[in-house]
Amino acid sequence: xxxxxxxxxxxxxxxxxxxxxxxxxxxxxxxxxxxxxxxxxxxxxxxxxxxxxxxxxxxxxxxxxxxxxxxxxxxxxxxxxxxxxxxxxxxxxxxxxxxxxxxxxxxxxxxxxx
Amino acid sequence: xxxxxxxxxxxxxxxxxxxxxxxxxxxxxxxxxxxxxxxxxxxxxxxxxxxxxxxxxxxxxxxxxxxxxxxxxxxxxxxxxxxxxxxxxxxxxxxxxxxxxxxxxxxxxxxx
Numbered sequence: 645x646x647x648x649x650x651x652x653x654x655x656x657x658x659x660x661x662x663x664x665x666x667x668x669x670x671x672x673x674x675x676x677x678x679x680x681x682x683x684x685x686x687x688x689x690x691x692x693x694x695x696x697x698x699x700x701x702x703x704x705x706x707x708x709x710x711x712x713x714x715x716x717x718x719x720x721x722x723x724x725x726x727x728x729x730x731x732x733x734x735x736x737x738x739x740x741x742x743x744x745x746x747x748x749x750x751x752x753x754x755x756x757x758x
Numbered sequence: 759x760x761x762x763x764x765x766x767x768x769x770x771x772x773x774x775x776x777x778x779x780x781x782x783x784x785x786x787x788x789x790x791x792x793x794x795x796x797x798x799x800x801x802x803x804x805x806x807x808x809x810x811x812x813x814x815x816x817x818x819x820x821x822x823x824x825x826x827x828x829x830x831x832x833x834x835x836x837x838x839x840x841x842x843x844x845x846x847x848x849x850x851x852x853x854x855x856x857x858x859x860x861x862x863x864x865x866x867x868x869x870x
Contacts, residue, residue, distance in 0.1 A: 676857045687848065687861040688801070733800060737857060745814050746791075747860065748801040 646737050648669045650749025652674050657724050667734035668716040674736040677710060677717045678746070683730045691732075692719070721754075729756045738741045762851050762862035770868045771839050779834040779865045782860050783851030789813075789860060792824065792853070798843040804847075829856045847848040 647670040657663045662665040669677075694701045694708045694717065701708050705710035705724075721728055731753050735746040771777050777852045783790050792804040803816040807826035815822075828850075832840040836843055846866050850859035 678857060678859075680861075687863050689860050689861070693857060735801075745803055745806060745816075746801075746857075747803065747828075750800040 646674055648734060648735055648747050648749045650752060652752060654753045655748065656753070656755045656757055658712050659724055659726060659749050661724055663721045663724055663728070663756075664717075664755055665719045665732055665734070665754070666716060667736075667749050668714075669736040669747075670715070671738060673714070673738055674714060675739045676737040677708070678735050678737075679708060679719050680733045680735065680748075681730045682733065683753075688733060710740060719720070724756045726758055729754060743745040752758070759827070762773035762789055762849065762860050764847075764862035764865050766865060767863070768866050768868070768869065772870055773839055773841060775839050777836045777839060777843075777867055779836075779847050779849075780831065781834070781849030781862055782829075782831040784850075784860055787851035787860070788830050790826055791846045791850045792832070792834050793846045793850065794818075795848060795864070796842075801848065805834065808852075836867070837843065841869050843867060844869045 650667045653754040675696040679691050680688040681691045682688040692706050692708050694710050705722045707720040731751045733751050737746050765780045789808040791806050793801045795801050805824050806814040810826050824834040826832045838856045846864045848861050850861045
């Protein structure tokens, strides 16, 4: 089955600087890669996703890049703010009748230092 | 529009007992996914239900089971509870766009 590795497990960034979280996946057939943000005590929420037919997607301060050849994708957060502090999970899904099974990475705890 | 709901919020059981957790997806979402999130760990896929059928399950023993009702709500049952079953159990519904899952607030199960 699919295996997703996520690095780093913890990341501290000065407010205003950029943060980058990287994930690799094992199954080259995976075609959907979402990123979820989970604030303390709250539910995970989708912040951005990318499909295998594009290499980059951007939404304001957040961007995701995908390298299908290397089987890795990354989350980039620019101009970080205190409210960006949370645990971020990447995930990958195989194209089997839609996205019925997401394999998640182990998470990155991002701390923004004011 | 109401979001995904789960009940109960907290559940305390003793080892060997059974636990039943419930989830109601957003109206119009026919798929329900269950995940286990142990303390400090990531999200582990448990089960996927769609149109009342179990479509896929993760690497969990058979004592984890569930069902989906005609109104698309779902129930997760955990039999013969073990201490390591203590975790946050999250359910998620599939939105209109393929792949985007909306999570409920979770049920925190504590096994003593």
